[in-house]
Amino acid sequence: MLTALLAPCANTNSTTAAKAAAPARDIGKPPTAEQAFESMALHVKSVRAERAVTAEDDPNHLMGRPGQYTSKVVFTDIRIPQADAQMY
Template structure:
């Protein structure tokens, strides 16, 4: 018995394969993303502040006011916000600049998790031997949450838990 493979047969086969293949299935979002796009620092803060109500947004870092001059540079943060925390006593941060990590913290968002991890490793390396600059750092996906060393470990753990929800 001889069978002829026609264009109609090819289309039918193709349609049956794509119907079963789930070619349009969405991948689950990676940590530190919102609908598959990297999370911005502001969006991360909004989500995190629902879990840590002592955090108050104090500033948005721009290329013009970035003290580190890193915003938007290759492999550096794509957005950054600073926040204060009411657990940090004003006496502890007298004279500190308004966006200083010691007042509460900062959230830095990156294009990818590798850059966020590299930044956290760099900060750890710089502050390791300087206790006055020490801080708690939590990376979740493409987001780095930096928290004041004036917080107790138990208080900082709330930020760590909040960072883990940044999906």
């Protein structure tokens, strides 16, 4: 399983179809992990969502705490052998 830090970046070669297929979100708020994953999955076809982590099952017990993260998604990339993948 993989964990990734996602940050928005500009792509001047984006197609109208990809923009139309992007998940809708409130522009005033940062994307949730689920929204960021959906957007990434539009362009990286080898990723698969495993599950969304909740505050109740967060192994780090940091979700929602001050200065920590507000959402988290566990996902895999089929290009990486399972034996080489680690969850951080």
